[in-house]
Amino acid sequence: MRSIKIVSLPGDGIGQEVVASAVQVIEKVAPKFDLEISIEEHLFGGCSYDAHGEMLTEETLAACKNADAVLLGAVGGPKWENLPHNKKPEAALLKLRKELGLYANIRPAKVFDALADASSLKKDIIQGTDFVVVRELTGGIYFGQPRGYDEEKGWNTMVYEKYEVERIARQAFELARKRGKKVTSIDKANVLEVSQFWRQIVHEVHKDYQDVVLNDMYVDNAAMQVVRNPKQFDVIVTSNLFGDIISDISGMITGSLGMLPSASLGDKYALYEPIHGSAPDIAGQNKANPLATLASVAMMFENTLDLPEAGKLIYSAIEDTLSKGYRTGDIKSEGCKLASTTEMTEQILTSL
Amino acid sequence: MRSIKIVSLPGDGIGQEVVASAVQVIEKVAPKFDLEISIEEHLFGGCSYDAHGEMLTEETLAACKNADAVLLGAVGGPKWENLPHNKKPEAALLKLRKELGLYANIRPAKVFDALADASSLKKDIIQGTDFVVVRELTGGIYFGQPRGYDEEKGWNTMVYEKYEVERIARQAFELARKRGKKVTSIDKANVLEVSQFWRQIVHEVHKDYQDVVLNDMYVDNAAMQVVRNPKQFDVIVTSNLFGDIISDISGMITGSLGMLPSASLGDKYALYEPIHGSAPDIAGQNKANPLATLASVAMMFENTLDLPEAGKLIYSAIEDTLSKGYRTGDIKSEGCKLASTTEMTEQILTSL
Numbered sequence: 001m002r003s004i005k006i007v008s009l010p011g012d013g014i015g016q017e018v019v020a021s022a023v024q025v026i027e028k029v030a031p032k033f034d035l036e037i038s039i040e041e042h043l044f045g046g047c048s049y050d051a052h053g054e055m056l057t058e059e060t061l062a063a064c065k066n067a068d069a070v071l072l073g074a075v076g077g078p079k080w081e082n083l084p085h086n087k088k089p090e091a092a093l094l095k096l097r098k099e100l101g102l103y104a105n106i107r108p109a110k111v112f113d114a115l116a117d118a119s120s121l122k123k124d125i126i127q128g129t130d131f132v133v134v135r136e137l138t139g140g141i142y143f144g145q146p147r148g149y150d151e152e153k154g155w156n157t158m159v160y161e162k163y164e165v166e167r168i169a170r171q172a173f174e175l176a177r178k179r180g181k182k183v184t185s186i187d188k189a190n191v192l193e194v195s196q197f198w199r200q201i202v203h204e205v206h207k208d209y210q211d212v213v214l215n216d217m218y219v220d221n222a223a224m225q226v227v228r229n230p231k232q233f234d235v236i237v238t239s240n241l242f243g244d245i246i247s248d249i250s251g252m253i254t255g256s257l258g259m260l261p262s263a264s265l266g267d268k269y270a271l272y273e274p275i276h277g278s279a280p281d282i283a284g285q286n287k288a289n290p291l292a293t294l295a296s297v298a299m300m301f302e303n304t305l306d307l308p309e310a311g312k313l314i315y316s317a318i319e320d321t322l323s324k325g326y327r328t329g330d331i332k333s334e335g336c337k338l339a340s341t342t343e344m345t346e347q348i349l350t351s352l
Numbered sequence: 353m354r355s356i357k358i359v360s361l362p363g364d365g366i367g368q369e370v371v372a373s374a375v376q377v378i379e380k381v382a383p384k385f386d387l388e389i390s391i392e393e394h395l396f397g398g399c400s401y402d403a404h405g406e407m408l409t410e411e412t413l414a415a416c417k418n419a420d421a422v423l424l425g426a427v428g429g430p431k432w433e434n435l436p437h438n439k440k441p442e443a444a445l446l447k448l449r450k451e452l453g454l455y456a457n458i459r460p461a462k463v464f465d466a467l468a469d470a471s472s473l474k475k476d477i478i479q480g481t482d483f484v485v486v487r488e489l490t491g492g493i494y495f496g497q498p499r500g501y502d503e504e505k506g507w508n509t510m511v512y513e514k515y516e517v518e519r520i521a522r523q524a525f526e527l528a529r530k531r532g533k534k535v536t537s538i539d540k541a542n543v544l545e546v547s548q549f550w551r552q553i554v555h556e557v558h559k560d561y562q563d564v565v566l567n568d569m570y571v572d573n574a575a576m577q578v579v580r581n582p583k584q585f586d587v588i589v590t591s592n593l594f595g596d597i598i599s600d601i602s603g604m605i606t607g608s609l610g611m612l613p614s615a616s617l618g619d620k621y622a623l624y625e626p627i628h629g630s631a632p633d634i635a636g637q638n639k640a641n642p643l644a645t646l647a648s649v650a651m652m653f654e655n656t657l658d659l660p661e662a663g664k665l666i667y668s669a670i671e672d673t674l675s676k677g678y679r680t681g682d683i684k685s686e687g688c689k690l691a692s693t694t695e696m697t698e699q700i701l702t703s704l
């Protein structure tokens with residue numbers, strides 16, 4: 001029996017409901033792989049602010065650092081929108097990423113066949129799309145100094161150091177090796193020196209991965225290409241800000257935004273979360289789609305626990321449930337069986 | 353008789369052919385509105401580099417400053433791709449924008465009914481889309497100091513001063529007044545101080561435009577929204593880098609990228625150009641689509657020459673030609689009449 005400690009941070013809004021679903025799935029899957037998993041829940045986000053006046057307490061942070069993996073639901077909501085910027089959920093999220101050294105954000109953009117009609121893109125354009133965005137998550141303009149504003153101006157600094165580009169490039173090449181062996185590095189090297197630097201380092205790292213094809217693409221063109229022909233991509237690697245934009249477009253075009261997982265990885269810690277937000281409008285109504293969180297759990301089994309078979313089991317249960325016609329409200333279509341969060345979870349558990 | 357001086361910069365690749373088409377159209381339209389237009393051609397881009405070792409000479413710059421409007425084709429091509437960054441066409445373009453003070457880049461994202469099938473988005477999502485992106489063009493991270501790179505890192509500075517945000521916001525609000533009275537300002541204020549500053553100034557300027565509705569949107573969400581439901585937008589205003597990305601997605605989703613014009617406006621000068629590039633693969637083959645350049649000419653008549661009727665005349669000729677089924681290769685579809693650049697131009701001239 002291998003013992004694993006997971007910290008869960010349900011957070012706000014539907015975060016509670018989707019993480020509750022995930023906990024049931026983890027508990028069902030663990031014994032099949034001879035795992036003893038303990039799940040310790042902590043406050044993070046608005047709920048933490050309400051209890052302690054802080055979105056991310058030292059105690060929660062310490063618990064995360066003491067866990068094998070962190071599972072996050074979602075944070076934020078109208079209640080905390082008017083706090084000063086440094087008190088907001090976003091600031092806590094950035095602090096958590098930085099403190100845990102989660103420099104690699106991995107976001108699959110995969111079209112589920114059962115949902116290929118749900119995209120605003122034509123079916124023939126998106127069907128079969130399956131790529132991954134590897135976004136640098138603890139550097140760039142999100143964290144660069146100097147930064148600030150006064151009466152007359154505002155400023156931020158986009159900066160990358162060599163080791164930051166090197167390690168994210170390696171993540172991308174390693175991932176590409178396990179997939180289609182193609183990396184597209186996105187930058188704005190025709191204008192920005194930080195991008196010229198980025199491009200140079202990515203190409204240096206590429207020397208160790210000659211079995212992988214590397215292309216460069218300008219960010220403006222890349223944003224268009226994701227919409228024009230998403231099937232051309234295998235692994236995209238890019239900086240924090242560009243990755244924020246590109247990974248959101250990539251998620252959107254799949255038509256499965258409520259379905260997409262993410263992993264944020266560092267050298268020591270790992271955090272898994274659905275890419276959707278806290279959806280305050282449907283929170284507490286048993287309407288939330290738990291599948292993105294379950295897919296995040298699948299990624300956790302694959303990556304942190306090194307059990308790809310467990311990941312596959314969960315993915316199969318998801319596809320099975322979809323192909324039986326079960327849908328939460330966000331992905332409903334004609335003729336489907338409308339399911340609540342708990343019904344959806346039941347189906348998955350049955351499938352497992 | 354009003355005398356107007358236009359400087360044309362055909363540039364490289366298909367720039368030559370589309371500007372030649374535009375010159376014919378200008379010469380046909382001018383007399384109808386009692387204009388005497390002189391068009392003076394100058395070198396810019398790769399062709400200028402080949403002749404003078406510089407992409408933008410002092411002489412060309414002086415000519416632009418002496419004109420009522422500048423008409424640009426496109427610049428660049430494989431021949432000049434390996435020059436150092438500061439010698440490349442991109443650098444010349446940025447210098448031209450800066451020297452002429454062209455701080456407002458106006459890019460309509462309009463779906464031509466005849467081409468509504470050409471988008472990778474579903475027809476019902478894009479049909480009727482008609483918004484304009486107002487991109488700040490002479491500030492932000494494109495021009496911010498300090499900037500550079502060394503062995504260990506690369507850096508750029510995203511900075512906005514108050515007057516820069518004020519004047520671009522005014523452009524957007526003024527434009528919205530003539531359209532749907534709605535402005536969406538795009539930023540990343542949940543992370544960047546420069547965006548918090550931007551947002552604050554835009555809201556201050558908004559006080560003078562209470563008849564216009566103002567919304568803020570984060571750039572990652574905006575990129576998704578343009579793909580999800582483009583019809584929600586009327587006027588988008590945003591910074592240089594975000595505008596680069598957002599305006600390209602906006603153009604792409606219309607399915608009419610080869611059809612879209614742009615205007616770059618300052619307090620003293622104005623430049624008009626198609627948003628497509630120099631397309632070296634089809635250059636010199638009489639295959640280029642001149643319509644984006646002709647639409648840019650229409651914008652020139654509307655804006656700089658204050659002759660909206662002349663602009664409308666050109667737009668009508670474009671729609672007329674499309675509805676007769678004429679198409680260049682880039683927008684061809686089943687049952688259309690495949691036309692060369694010169695044939696397309698002939699049709700437009702007949703229509704006028």
Ligand SMILES: CC(C)[C@H](C(=O)O)[C@@H](O)C(=O)O
Binds near residue numbers: 094244542572
């Ligand atoms: C909430 C925000 C700070 C965050 C980001 O920009 O990184 C979000 O957009 C994301 O992509 O996770």
Ligand SMILES: CC(C)[C@H](C(=O)O)[C@@H](O)C(=O)O
Binds near residue numbers: 191220446596
């Ligand atoms: C060529 C490049 C410098 C330019 C830009 O980034 O502004 C282009 O992408 C554009 O949008 O006109």
